[in-house]
Amino acid sequence: ALPISAWGMLVSDLQHDVSQTVVRPLDEVIWGELEPVFAELEDTATRTLQAQGVPDEEIGITRLADLRYRRQEHTLTVPVPSGATVPEVRELLDREHLNHYGHVISGRAEVVTLRVHATGSGRRPVDLTAQSDWKEGDRLEPDFVAQAYDSVREMACDHAFYTRDR
Numbered sequence: 001a002l003p004i005s006a007w008g009m010l011v012s013d014l015q016h017d018v019s020q021t022v023v024r025p026l027d028e029v030i031w032g033e034l035e036p037v038f039a040e041l042e043d044t045a046t047r048t049l050q051a052q053g054v055p056d057e058e059i060g061i062t063r064l065a066d067l068r069y070r071r072q073e074h075t076l077t078v079p080v081p082s083g084a085t086v087p088e089v090r091e092l093l094d095r096e097h098l099n100h101y102g103h104v105i106s107g108r109a110e111v112v113t114l115r116v117h118a119t120g121s122g123r124r125p126v127d128l129t130a131q132s133d134w135k136e137g138d139r140l141e142p143d144f145v146a147q148a149y150d151s152v153r154e155m156a157c158d159h160a161f162y163t164r165d166r
Helices: 006-011 031-051 086-101
Strands: 014-025 059-069 076-079 109-120 144-150 155-161
Touching (some): 031 059, 031 109, 059 086, 076 086, 086 109
Antiparallel strands (some): 014 109, 059 076, 059 109, 144 155
């Protein structure tokens, strides 16, 4: 089990992922024809982050493709630069497969899914470091401490609790 942190949620970048299934043999794809699909995915992801208050200049976009060799069940997700060609995409698949499995499979490959990962960096729901906004009596000390079982440490530990009033 992974520990989940409310603090981490407050200070992490906003992210949004969108995808479109496009199962096709890679060697039959004209990669430029997939540009409108990527553009639509980018637009959807960007609008989602904008709706959450992220300014355009703080939005980062990464294009990805789920690729696999023909007759393989599992895909590998690889970053695909804008303007990539089919041979470049095939090289990305081969390199990623070699890194994961130690070998490359000759023969046909497929593009299965196009993905866009959008990140809204710099925006935080709460600026936890802006002490100039603090009022008299504000503090970082917990309201109370209680023991609870920590599954990562596999033992009972003190856990701090804070009142959410600001």
